[in-house]
Amino acid sequence: MKAATIYSIAAELGISGSTVSRAFSRPDLVKDDVRERILATAAARGYAPNRAARGLATGRTGLIGLVVVDITNPFFPPLVGSIERAAAGIEASVLLVDAAAHAPAEPGLVQRLSSQVDGLIVASSRLPTADLKVAIGATTPAVLVNRAAAGLASVVCDNxxxxxxxxxxxxxxxxxxxxxxxxxxxxxxxxxxxxxxxxxxxxxxxxxxxxxxxxxxxxxxxxxxxxxxxxxxxxxxxxxxxxxxxxxxxxxxxxxxxxxxxxxxxxxxxxxxxxxxxxxxxxxxxxPFEELGRHAVELLSEVIAGAPRPANVKLSGSLTIRGTTAPVR
Structure with a gap:
């Protein structure tokens, strides 16, 4: 049995190949009933869109770059996990880079990563704002997490x-x-x-x-x-x-x-x-790690889509009283 393609699915449903393609790349442009038929047929035939081919057509890689300052700090694994879950919800993958707590290496890492991904999430950067903006570049969609800087979208936890x-x-x-x-x-x-x-x-x-x-x-x-x-x-x-x-x-x-x-x-x-x-x-x-990751990915999607003004989301931490505090003796 031949592998299913966009065109074989289109022929089976009596629609154009471009409509099938849009059902995967721009589902908002396809009527709900048509999109549902396409997705159901694709699932039944074992078809999955080729990300590399889609990237050639759209200029998108389906990759989100994530830069953290030190992955060994236990703050970052839950944040990375929440970003990965949010990215999976939009069929994107996360390319993680650890700056290993060495600020001098961070600008080069950010610059190299920006050319390989659709956008960047930079978490807890300790670079001066001017240096951070230079590293990201004027054309790279980016969102900061746990850091705010004028002119850049950000998600922060205000404790x-x-x-x-x-x-x-x-x-x-x-x-x-x-x-x-x-x-x-x-x-x-x-x-x-x-x-x-x-x-x-x-x-x-x-x-x-x-x-x-x-x-x-x-x-x-x-x-x-x-x-x-x-x-x-x-x-x-x-x-x-x-x-x-x-x-x-x-x-x-x-x-x-x-x-x-x-x-x-x-x-x-x-x-x-x-x-x-x-x-x-x-x-x-x-x-609120889960919210930090979700908002970061949502904001980045908006920036990639050309949002006219960078948004800034402020979340709040909450005090959790456990066993290391007690009345003074």
């Missing part, structure tokens, strides 16, 4: 309210000396999180003291290395840049016989899998 809630939670538990572990200096998210706590601190009770430490790299070791300064500060409440850093703090405190939450309470940020695997599980700010 400001949840972080203020986390600080309030510690104060309600009786903690009066709080330490904030700042994230990487070049990180847009770290800057926003620090700003949120600073805003909260200006209206905090007069007997509450907030101490900032850092900036630190967003790695486990940074949290553990910060422990001597945390102990010296006398703080009993700790707000870490992210869950990975919080885990490092907990490990460093345990090495010195300091118990969480009996002696110190700690709050992370992002709610990655690691946060739920700890004993006790980590109190943290939960990021």
């Amino acid at each position: 400001s309210e949840a972080l203020r809630g986390a600080a309030d939670h510690l104060v309600e538990l009786g903690h009066r000396r709080l330490v904030v572990l700042r994230g990487p200096a070049a990180s847009w998210a770290a800057q926003r999180r620090t700003a949120a706590i600073r805003t909260w601190a200006r209206s905090a009770p007069s007997d509450v003291k907030v101490i900032e430490l850092g900036p630190f790299d967003a790695v486990f070791e940074s949290g553990r290395d910060a422990v001597p300064d945390i102990l010296e500060s006398g703080a009993t409440g700790i707000l870490a840049f992210d869950d990975l850093m919080a885990c490092g703090v907990i490990a460093g405190l345990a090495e010195r016989g300091v118990r969480v939450p009996a002696d110190c309470s700690i709050v992370g940020c992002d709610d990655v899998l690691l946060a739920r695997m700890l004993t006790p599980p980590l109190t943290t700010v939960t990021a």
Whole structure:
């Protein structure tokens, strides 16, 4: 039996080959009843459109480029997964590139990837805005995730309210000396999180003291290395840049016989899998990973289609109270 083609399906249904082609490449241009007949016949005959051939005709590759700064950070796997699921919904595949936390390599990676894909999603870039725009190029459709920049579409998680809630939670538990572990200096998210706590601190009770430490790299070791300064500060409440850093703090405190939450309470940020695997599980700010990925792909589709103005979507994190916070002793 010969393999089914666009033309054999068209002949069987008594329609044109171009109509069959449009049912796959531009389904919105084909009447619903005709499209359903085409798809049903194609499924019955085992036909699937050839992406390479379609790309030659449309100039589209069916690929979305995704650049992350460090795939070993547990923030990124759930984000990548959500983007891949959203991309599958529009019959696109994701080409993932890891910048391995080395900012100097990021511009070249972005530039090389842009020529191979229909559009780019750049997650948590730490490049200066001007350098980021140069790397993406004026003609490449792009969406930023976990970062905002003028003139580019973006999807961000605004944790400001949840972080203020986390600080309030510690104060309600009786903690009066709080330490904030700042994230990487070049990180847009770290800057926003620090700003949120600073805003909260200006209206905090007069007997509450907030101490900032850092900036630190967003790695486990940074949290553990910060422990001597945390102990010296006398703080009993700790707000870490992210869950990975919080885990490092907990490990460093345990090495010195300091118990969480009996002696110190700690709050992370992002709610990655690691946060739920700890004993006790980590109190943290939960990021809406599935929504971040879905909106990023939807926005990129709009940009690729020629949306006249880049959109910016702001989602909100939420405080999730678990076992690493308790009343001060």
